[in-house]
Amino acid sequence: xxxxxxxxxxxxxxxDSQGGQKKISxxxxxxxxxxxxxxxRVKKTKDSMVLFLIRKTGNEAYRWAAGMAELKYKLPIGxxxxxxxxxIDLSLFRDK
Amino acid sequence: MARRRxxxxxxxxxxxxxxxxxxNVVAVLIxxxxxxxxxxxxxxxxxxxxLEPATSEQVEASKKEVEILVKRVAELDQLLQKDAPTQVEIxxxxxxxxxxxxxxxxxxxxxxxxxxxKKAAKEAQEERDVEAQKxxxxxxxxxxxxxxxxxxxVLKIEPTIxxxxxxxxxxNNASIYRAIVIHNRIHFIDPIxxxxxxxxxxxxxxxxxxxxxxxxxxxxxxxYQAPPILKHFKGFDxxxxxxxxxxxxxxxxxxxLHIRVSPNLKNGGTxxxxxxxxxxxxxxxxxxxxxxxxxxLIFNVHxxxxxxxxxxxxxxDREKVTAGWEVNGSSAFVIRxxxxxxxxQQEPTPAKPGPERPPNLPTKID
Numbered sequence: 001x002x003x004x005x006x007x008x009x010x011x012x013x014x015x016d017s018q019g020g021q022k023k024i025s026x027x028x029x030x031x032x033x034x035x036x037x038x039x040x041r042v043k044k045t046k047d048s049m050v051l052f053l054i055r056k057t058g059n060e061a062y063r064w065a066a067g068m069a070e071l072k073y074k075l076p077i078g079x080x081x082x083x084x085x086x087x088i089d090l091s092l093f094r095d096k
Numbered sequence: 097m098a099r100r101r102x103x104x105x106x107x108x109x110x111x112x113x114x115x116x117x118x119x120n121v122v123a124v125l126i127x128x129x130x131x132x133x134x135x136x137x138x139x140x141x142x143x144x145x146x147l148e149p150a151t152s153e154q155v156e157a158s159k160k161e162v163e164i165l166v167k168r169v170a171e172l173d174q175l176l177q178k179d180a181p182t183q184v185e186i187x188x189x190x191x192x193x194x195x196x197x198x199x200x201x202x203x204x205x206x207x208x209x210x211x212x213x214k215k216a217a218k219e220a221q222e223e224r225d226v227e228a229q230k231x232x233x234x235x236x237x238x239x240x241x242x243x244x245x246x247x248x249x250v251l252k253i254e255p256t257i258x259x260x261x262x263x264x265x266x267x268n269n270a271s272i273y274r275a276i277v278i279h280n281r282i283h284f285i286d287p288i289x290x291x292x293x294x295x296x297x298x299x300x301x302x303x304x305x306x307x308x309x310x311x312x313x314x315x316x317x318x319x320y321q322a323p324p325i326l327k328h329f330k331g332f333d334x335x336x337x338x339x340x341x342x343x344x345x346x347x348x349x350x351x352x353l354h355i356r357v358s359p360n361l362k363n364g365g366t367x368x369x370x371x372x373x374x375x376x377x378x379x380x381x382x383x384x385x386x387x388x389x390x391x392x393l394i395f396n397v398h399x400x401x402x403x404x405x406x407x408x409x410x411x412x413d414r415e416k417v418t419a420g421w422e423v424n425g426s427s428a429f430v431i432r433x434x435x436x437x438x439x440x441q442q443e444p445t446p447a448k449p450g451p452e453r454p455p456n457l458p459t460k461i462d
Contacts, residue, residue: 002260051260056399059423063454071455078261078462081421083402 001048003038005065006088007058012065014038015090029064039073049076053088256406259413263462266420270392273385274429275378276359277405278398280368283340283359284381287431290334290342290355294433301328308439322346322438325353338377339364348441355431368404371411378408382415393417394459396424420461 006013011025014035024032042048050069054062062079069075082088150158181189266272274285298305305324310317326344334342334355341358359365366378373379385391393412397405405421412419 049262054423056402059399060454062423063457066457067455070457076263078263079421080258080261081397081402081405081423083256083406 001045002093003042003045003048003050004053004088004090004093005038005050006053006055006082007062007065008055009057009061011061012058015088019090026061026064029061029068035065035068039069039075042069042075043073049078052077052079053082054079055082055085058082256403257410258406261462263460266392266394266459266461267390269390270418271388271390273391273393275393275395275408276365276398276424276427276429277395277401277408278427279361280401280404281361281365282371282378282395282401282404282408283361283365284338284378285340285357285359285429286336287355287357287429290336290357291431291433293334294329294332294344294355295435297329297332298325298436304328318437319351320436320438322353322441325436325438346438346441349444351437351440353433353436353438355433356428357431358428361427366408368401368407371404371407379411382412382417385417386415391417392461393419395419395421396426396429397421398425398427399423418461420459422459 004015006015011023011027012029012035014022014024016022022034022038024035029035039050042050050066052062052066066077066079069077271288274287276283276285305320305328307318307320310319323346326346329344332342332344336342336357339360341360343356343358345354345356347354366376370376371378385393395405395409409419409421
């Protein structure tokens with residue numbers, strides 16, 4: 001299962017399978033209980049990974065978030081660039 | 097006098113001249129009277145002839161006016177028949193009049209304010225009219241643009257297809273190549289060939305480079321002076337066929353030499369448009385890389401060129417070239433020469449306390 005995290009100029013957005021979003025600022029990524037819980041959930045899910053969707057200005061937030069996921073939680077991660085500024089539509093992933 | 101009186105008495109009084117004069121005067125008066133009479137008659141005739149007959153509406157209006165006047169006369173008669181006001185009543189009226197006059201004086205400022213308000217209202221109305229004209233023009237323009245929009249065919253943008261990246265470490269024996277993606281151009285960087293050329297040349301000329309030998313178990317440690325090496329490699333041909341600039345550098349605080357590779361950002365590499373061509377420069381490079389099983393291509397992607405990276409990555413995946421990517425805003429690539437140690441010219445200054453920096457993540461295939 002893929003868990004999506006959007007990285008933008010202000011921080012990260014945790015995108016869940018029901019289309020919900022939870023925003024966490026860049027400064028709060030390291031200490032956020034919400035992000036820790038999210039990564040715990042990924043850890044407990046079989047064959048899962050965190051896929052970071054990086055906006056043009058989201059590299060710093062990505063480095064914090066991916067560092068925590070990879071170095072602390074030892075989770076498999078991946079990343080994709082988002083060239084445009086539109087909304088993210090994950091409906092195709094949810095349907096499958 | 098005495099003589100004249102005497103003469104008159106002697107000859108008698110002659111009144112003929114006086115009579116003539118009086119007769120003349122009377123005649124003139126009669127003539128004037130006749131003329132005046134004739135003129136008055138003419139005026140009367142003219143007035144009567146010029147008098148327009150009253151219309152029925154005018155007669156009705158006059159009647160009404162007469163009625164009003166009769167009523168008014170009756171009212172005035174009634175008022176005259178009433179008793180005259182007493183002195184007390186007059187005093188009361190005077191006081192009320194005085195109060196009204198005072199009130200008028202006090203309210204003059206309000207009258208002035210009313211003038212100002214009227215002026216402001218007029219100005220506001222003028223502004224409103226101007227704005228209304230502008231709005232009208234804008235609405236016309238909107239309608240025009242909507243019309244154009246209706247006529248414009250909808251552009252269908254094909255989605256960029258990407259694979260879900262499975263991140264994994266780069267094998268130790270991999271030959272890592274780089275591609276700088278910046279300003280919508282992709283510049284392939286070969287960090288292996290310049291390093292090999294440098295090492296070969298260094299081996300040939302190292303006898304000329306002063307160094308400090310430190311004995312230790314196994315192989316001895318050699319610490320070289322950087323300036324003679326830099327001088328020797330100034331203008332060295334790193335055999336680059338892509339128009340990239342190579343420069344050997346030594347940072348004063350570093351113990352290692354570096355080769356800085358700077359691509360031609362304006363005309364070098366392959367543009368996003370050229371990536372779509374069947375035999376682009378980048379396509380030819382991928383052709384070569386796909387036969388090298390140890391080759392790994394890492395894209396250093398500037399945030400302004402995500403689109404170009406996705407297109408180039410599509411080509412790399414199609415050619416089955418192992419690849420990874422990272423966000424990197426640098427316009428050059430620096431090759432660190434680990435095998436040769438140089439003497440540090442200057443101790444690095446301790447890092448200034450500042451905001452915590454995110455961890456460095458290892459470069460991966462993804």
